[in-house]
Amino acid sequence: MDPLRWSSSPSSSGTSSPRTPPCEMLGYVGIEAVLDQLKIKAMKMGFEFNIMVVGQSGLGKSTMVNTLFKSKVWKSTPPGLVGTIAQTLQLHSVTHVIEEKGVKLKLTVTDTPGFGDQINNDKCWDPILNYINEQYEKYLQEEILITRQRRIPDTRVHCCVYFVPPTGHCLRPLDIEFLQRLCQTVxxxxxIARADSLTIEERENFRRQIQHDLKTHCIDVYPQKCFDDDINDRILNSKIRERIPFAVVGADREHLVNGKCVLGRKTKWGIVEAPTSKI
Ligand SMILES: Nc1nc2c(ncn2[C@@H]2O[C@H](COP(=O)(O)OP(=O)(O)O)[C@@H](O)[C@H]2O)c(=O)[nH]1
Ligand SMILES: [Mg+2]
Known part of the structure; x- marks a missing residue:
């Protein structure tokens, strides 16, 4: 930053100490350079973003993660299970560093085992909620140290993607109970998982029904009202709220469509393309 330049020397007034800036600051200070400095610093340091995927097993969580990053984030296909993703048996995370135009993003995706598969599903959410809370605790413990690291490794879950089964009816009691707990934590x-199994009309009706269920059961999903302070954010957030829950289709096989390789699900009736972003 340019050194601060006062229009007159603070010490010359005689009354103020050399350290006290004058009450009225005239002239060029150079604060405009702060933005550039912050940008350069942020680009050098990069950003961290941690996503967690949660939902019953078989809803396509692991496939979705592979689809999103167009790579095998999860090692799968053990011998004998060719073409399928191995069932996720415990919580595990994978980190990728993505760089776009000089901006680095350290992305960590945590896959979770399916829940709600037991006869008694009491407290089936505990391992997931415990994991999320442990990460907050870990960060806090680092933060309160007197001699703390300049950059504390951030393993807190910033976003939790919750997979709703494509029943076309309404949220199940298990989903409601889990979502209520999850929303208070993250x-x-x-x-809507495996959205290719619904017609456009069914999908829209299901979306409206879920929006209604979320409201009725006071499930406060992202973006919460507290993110509405800024007018631009408010407009964007209200658009997002209309589209939530998003309908997703996952695929980790490539197919040739019009001479182009696309990720998609090949069915008897055609190929359902899955949108991707490159990692
Ligand atoms: N129809 C359909 N099947 C999917 C989709 N995503 C994944 N699958 C299939 O569902 C099965 C379970 O997927 P997986 O990702 O292991 O589910 P997870 O247990 O939630 O991680 C696999 O056979 C996938 O090929 C999807 O969007 N639509
Ligand atoms: Mg899985």
Whole structure:
């Protein structure tokens, strides 16, 4: 930053000490350079973003993660299970560093085992909620140290993607109970899993029904009202709220469509393309 330049020397007034800036600051200070400095610093340091995927097993969580990053984030296909993703048996995380135009993003995706598969599903959410809370605790413990690291490794879950089964009816009691707990702990983005199994009309009706269920059961998903302070954010957030839950389709096989390789699900009736972003 340019050194601060006062229009007159603070010490010359005689009354103020050399350290006290004058009451009225005239002239060029150079604060405009702060933005550039912050940008350069942020680009050098990069950003961290941690996503967690949660939902019953078989809803396509692991596939979705592979689809999103167009790579095998999860090692799968053990011998004998060719073409399928191995069932996720415990919580585990994978980190990728993505760089775009000099901006680095350290992205960590945590896959969770399916819940609600037992006869008694009491407290089936405990391992997931415990994991999320442990990460807050870990960060806090680092933060309160007197001699703390300049950059504390951030393993807190910033966003939790919750997979709703594509029943076309309404949220199940298990989903409601889990979502209520999850929303009090972390930012939750609900998605309609395996959305290719619904027609456009069924999907829209299901979306409206879920929006209604979320409201009725006071499930406060992302973006919460507290993110509405800024007018631009408010407009964007209200658009997002209309589209939530997003409908998702996952695929980790490539197919040739019009001479182009696309990720998609090949069915008897055609190929359902899955949108991707490169990692
Ligand atoms: N129809 C359909 N099947 C999917 C989709 N995503 C994944 N699958 C399939 O569902 C099965 C379970 O997927 P997986 O990702 O292991 O589910 P997870 O247990 O939630 O991690 C696999 O056979 C996938 O190929 C989808 O969007 N639509
Ligand atoms: Mg899985």
């Amino acid at each position: 930012n939750v983005v609900p998605v």
